[in-house]
Structures are given as structure tokens and as C-alpha cells.
Amino acid sequence: MAQGRILVYGGKGALGNAVVSFFKAKSYWVGSIDLAVNEQADANVLVKPDSTLPDQEAEVTTRVSELLGANKLDAIFCVAGGWAGGNAKKIVEPADAMWKQSVWPSIITASLGSKYLKDGGLITLPGAQPAINGTPGMIGYGLAKAAVHQLTKSLAGENSGLPSSATVLATLPITLDTPMNRKWMSSADFSTWTSLDFVSELFYKWLNKEELPPSGSLVQLITKDNKTELVLA
């Protein structure tokens, strides 16, 4: 008997994989939505990267509907994303890619939430701490994350289309401690990076209504000396 049902959007990425593992260990039914299969998940929803946003949403919705039957979701954790640098001289491809990688999954998560989330369920969206301010060296990244932040506030508002008393939060890390980040920023101070286990545990606490911030909050994850503090933006 599953503890509950969750979806992890981006379940094959570094953070998504950690979240899938964590919730499997806690006996949840876990569905992964991503470009590739996560073998640990109970079910996988594969996204076609070349589809338009409306087509992606329709395909994901059909598949999720089949998987759930009459069941509803306790949470959708959207951790899809990526990173790209570039100022105004190199803005087009990064903005296009970041929109598709961070904002499309967030939009589809919102739509899934309006159909399949339980009353009182939880949605998390993938924000970024630097995008609270201007990000002149990574313009496409910043504007996509700012869209996710505002979406979080909208979904927490009245008549947003989500079920009653749902909670929507964005997590705003600075840098996550992933193998790829260690590879590309090998001389950085890793003690200021946020561990994937910390984020997984945080999601679990929130799902159990422990120290749950008000819906609509942008939750900055500020890590120093390997300790992460939560600071509402």
C-alpha cells in the first residue's frame, strides 16, 4: 500500500533522480516525467522534446490520466530545468532553451495540478535565487526563472484553478551540488552548494505539513558551511 502518489517532473535529472529515490524509499507511488526513463519510478511519462507546448501538455496529460485512473496526486515536484549563460549579444538560443526547459514543465505542472492534485496537495516549481534581481550574464536563464517565480504567486492566488487549499512553492537555490556542477565548476567552494538530499527531505517535510511556508512563497535555499537556511524572498 503506497503512502501516497507523487509526480516528479524532471525525474531523470540529478535533483529529480534524488527526489524519486527518496520518495520510493518512503513507500510512495512515484511517477517520473522526463525525456528519458527513470527505472526506479513506478511509472514513466516520456516527453518529446520537439513537440510544441500544447502538444507536450496534451500528451503528458493523456498519459498521466491513464496512470492515475480515479486516483489523485498528493504532490507534483517540478524540478525540470537547466542553465545557460549569455548576455544580450547571445540571448536568443539561451532564452528559447530555458523557456522550454524550465517554464514549459512549470506550465504543464500547473495544468496537471488543476486536474489531478488532491485538495490540500502540494506543488513545487523550479526557481532560482539570482533571478530575483537582474542577471546580465545569463539573461535567458534569469527571465525564464522570473516567469516561474511569478507563476508561483499566481497559482497561490484566489481562483487560480488549483484545488482548494493547495500549496504552491518555488525553491530558489543558488547552486545545487550535482555531478555536472562539480565537473564544470571544479574549483568552486562546494560548501556553499545545496545538497540534493536536503531538497528531497525538504519536499518530504512540506508534504507532511512540517514548517510549510505560506502558499506562493519563493523559498531561497542559502547554503554556507554545508548548512542550508530557508529564506523567504
Add this chain to the structure above:
Amino acid sequence: MAQGRILVYGGKGALGNAVVSFFKAKSYWVGSIDLAVNEQADANVLVKPDSTLPDQEAEVTTRVSELLGANKLDAIFCVAGGWAGGNAKKIVEPADAMWKQSVWPSIITASLGSKYLKDGGLITLPGAQPAINGTPGMIGYGLAKAAVHQLTKSLAGENSGLPSSATVLATLPITLDTPMNRKWMSSADFSTWTSLDFVSELFYKWLNKEELPPSGSLVQLITKDNKTELVLA
């Protein structure tokens, strides 16, 4: 002899048309970028709505380059946009449309600015006052405008790729007094709507460094009793 050279992105829309007329009357060379031709403009750059963002940017850039030759621009006024309602139950098509109508032109404007704006030139981008907070009844609209707001801050930052001492501002109206808005909201209080002439004159003042807000400002246009106040967000 032209007073200077400006581009109006969205020059065939209601506001764009007003801005083109205003600057033509002030003897500027005016280029219009839009889906359709503005006959008043000195030159037109036509955008193909079905192109991808990278293709649109490449096509617009080629045409602008041909038009300008060795000349540079005093300003690019991006006033492209549109409106769509819809909460999480109807999020996909509005978000997709608003991204293409508001954010793509803003991104292409930034790219054009990095290539063709004069030192000390001016860029304005199309924000929206409601998007400072959550917009649960118009989610796609709000998140696209929030992206434009953050882009404004990024472009004002150091090494953003724009020429030195450029100024970038977003205008954040609540409702513009356009024929379409009068048609669709015919029982509204028009005395709280911002006139297109006010915006055109504001752009002209800013271009002449009159009461120019700091670069990166989000300038709310708050209209009461037919008078508009500027309030920095």
C-alpha cells in the same frame, strides 16, 4: 535631415501606431517592426508569425542591418504585446501566445540593441503593472510580463551586452486607452486608463533625457481622473 533614428517594435498595434505618428511629427526616421505594414513609417520590417524565435531574430536582424547601413539607433521602443486571460485550467495556449507576443519581441529588441543602439541610447520594454504580483485569472499573461520585467533589470546590469550608458526601462500600464479595450470593456471607467499620447510623449521626454528614471526601472503608469502618475516599482 532626420532628428534621429528609432525603431518601434509592434509599430502597427494601437500604441505602436501612436508612437510612430508622434515621432514622425517630430521629424524622426522611424522604422516599424510588426506583422503588417505601417504606412506612416519610413521603413517596415515584417515578422513572420510562424517562424521560430531564432529564425525571427535572424530575419529581423538582417532587415534592420540593411535599413540602417552604418547608422545607429537613438532608441528602440518595444510596445508589442497582447492580452489573454485564463487560470491554471486554461494556461497552455495563453502562456504560449503571450510568450510569443510579448517576450519574443523583447528578446529580439535586446539583441538589436546590442548591435545597433547608440552609446547612451534608450530601450523601452512592454511590462504590465498587475504582473508585479500574482495574476491568478490571467496566468500566461502575468508570467510573460514578469519575464519582461526581469529582462529589463538584466539589461540595465553591468556587461549586459548593450552599449555603454544605454538606458533600459519597462513601462507598466494597468490599462491602455485603445479602441479594442473600449470595445471589449465598454462599461469600464475610462478615466483610469492611460492615453496613448501620454505614452508617446513620455518616450519622447525620456529620449531627450527629461526626467529619465534610472536604467532598469519598472515604471508603473497609474492613471486617475485622466491624469497619469509615474511610480517606480
